[in-house]
Amino acid sequence: MFGSLLELRHDTHLSIDRLARRYGDICLLRFGNVPTVIISHPDLLQEAFGKPELADRWVSEIMDILSNRKDLVLAPYGDRWRQMQRFANRELLSARNLDNVRERYIEGIVNGLVDEMTDLGEAGEPVSPPAMVARSNSEMMFRAVFGRDEDGTGDFERLRGALLKHVNWIFGNATATNLADYIPWMRFLPNNALTQAVRQFEIGTAITDSLVEGALNRPGLDLSAPTCLVEVMLAEAKTGEIESDMINDLCMDLLIAGTDTSAQTVSWTLLLLANRPEVQAKVHAELDEVIGPDALPTVDDRTRLPYTFACLAESMRYRTIGPLAVPHQARQDTEVGGYLVPAGAQVLGNIYSIHHDPRFWDAPDDFIPERFLPDSDGAPAATLTSNAFIPFGTGHRRCPGRRFAETTAWLHITRMLHRLRFETPDGRPLSEDEVFGLAISPQPYSLKVARRLSGG
Ligand code: HEM
Incomplete structure (x- = not known):
């Protein structure tokens, strides 16, 4: 299986897709020393991931160093995880808090990005959506979590830069398949990434400590009316709903899990629509008819813009940015669909194959928004x-x-397309090949952009 492990390091989801097609809807393979169960049928996956016995995380060595398995994403299924998960679902990422940070920060950042693209288009310059959207999304997530600089010392901006550098290091290194995760003797070989991870853990902790401390000492802080998500956490820690040592972990979770995922969703949607002018024209027609030139699309327009929403949904199916979920682990021997998942096995939810399975989708390798129309x-x-x-x-x-991801992606897509038309540089479709990473991204690309509406 050593050869297969090397193959898995690149285009991991496509290699797993090939294995699933060969070995079936649920199969047990051995990646080096690690038994790995791949589940590629929706009913089996629903059954499996609904079982507490399969809700632990399989954690790579590098992520173990970076997280200590104490955060929401990587904590084992248990009391600490449950407390953070309930808080995230019921309070932290609730519609009320999302509305608050959307109005305070997110809409302004999205509008700024659309203005920047418009200016570039008017100057005859191309735009590079992957880089620009990644920048606006990391700004957006940072502001949503930590709010705005109010003390004017420059410390906040310095910490922002340092934190984004740290998060980018994680994006670049966290998914690099480390053979030592699978082949125990390799742990004795020097490994630069692991050495750096120890240092990165210290860096990340120091930065979030300072930012959380800064928020706590913010002039005029009123925790009964939080202005950003870290203030929501501080308020909740005060009442004992969460432990205060969860705050740093939750901040990092939001930045890591929330930034790249949403940015890649927007980048893919723009690329897919630029490659298909006839589809983009239908989105423009819907926006013109429903919104018109004198208003801006909002989060409440989703049902009024069914074709545009169908394009976003189809983009999330056609180019699945989280193709293998986050690896799970079996706590004990567990049965799924009559098959045994052995204790300790890594369990991969093969979302990519499910999204491309002809048993569930007509022409799964084609981009067909109509399949998501009411x-x-x-x-x-x-x-x-x-x-x-x-x-x-x-x-x-x-x-x-x-909810957070759908809202931010929706605002990006609708506001960009409301104002702008995107075209490939020479009128021919660009590559839709996927680059494997923490989230699956398109290859870097640029587009021509033209202003459509005088309003907006
Ligand atoms: C389009 C964007 C996004 C996609 C496609 C996506 C997808 C996923 C997937 C597939 C998982 C793993 C599920 C599993 O392991 O079974 C996950 C977990 C998670 N996501 Fe997202 N996500 C997105 C955006 C976000 C955003 C914006 C946030 C935060 C604001 C976020 C926070 C998390 C967290 C904290 C977890 C871990 C949950 C746990 O382990 O209990 N995600 N996401």
């Missing part, structure tokens, strides 16, 4: 709630950031 009587498409459409995962560890 029925003729106006009811939401069955595909949207089907267990074969699971970009945010399923079961106990499913994504608590779904």
Whole structure:
């Protein structure tokens, strides 16, 4: 299996897809020393990830160093995880808090990005959505978590730069498959990434400590009316709803789990629409008819813009940015669909293969937004709630950031397309090949952009 392990380091999800097609809906393979169960059928995955026995995390050595397995993403299924997960779902990422940070920070950042793209287009310059959207999303997530600089000492901005550098290091290194995770004797070889991870852990902790401390000492702080998510956490720690040592971990979780994922979703959607001018024209027509030139699309317009929403959903299926979820681990021998998942096995939810399985999708390798349009009587498409459409995962560890991600991606996509038309540089489709990483990204690309509306 050594050869297969090397193959898995690149395009991991495509290699896993090939293995799934060869060995079936649930299969047990051995990656080096690690028994790995791959689940590639929606019913089996729903059953598996609904079981507490399979809701622990399989954690790589590098992520173990970076997280201590104490944060929401990587903590084992247990009391600490449950407390953070409940808080994230019910309070931290609630509609009320999302509305608050959207109005204070997110909408302004999105509008700024659209203005920047418009200016570049008017100057005859191309735009590079992956880089620009990544920048605006990290700014957006940082502001949502830590709010705005109010003390004017420059410390806040310095910490912001340092934290983003740290998060980028994690993006660049966290998924590099480390053979020592699978082949124990390799742990005795020098490993630069692991040495750096120890240092990065210290750096990350020091920065978040300073930022949380800064928020606590913010002039005029009123925890009964939080202005950003760290203030929501501080308020909750005060009442004992969460432990104060959870605050740093939750801040890092939001920045790591929330930034790249949303940015790649927007980058993919723009690329797919630029490659398909006829689809983009339908989105423009819908925006013109429903919103018009004198208003801006809002979060409440989703049902009024069904075709645009269908494009976003289809983009999340067609290019699944979290193709293998986050690895789970079996706490004890567990049965799924009559098969044994052995204790200690890594369990991979093969969302990518489920999203591309012809048993559940007609022409799965084609981009067809129409499959997500409401029925003729106006009811939401069955595909949207089907267990074969699971970009945010399923079961106990499913994504608590779904509302957040859908809102920010929606605002980006609708506001950009409301004002702008995107075209490929020479009119021919650009590559839609995927680059494997913490989230699957397109290859870097640039587009021509033209202003459509005088308003907006
Ligand atoms: C389009 C964007 C996003 C996608 C496709 C996505 C997808 C996922 C997936 C597939 C998982 C793993 C589920 C599992 O292991 O079974 C996950 C977990 C998670 N996501 Fe997201 N996510 C997105 C955005 C966000 C955002 C914006 C946040 C925070 C604001 C977030 C926070 C988390 C957290 C904290 C977890 C870990 C949950 C746990 O282990 O209990 N995600 N996400």
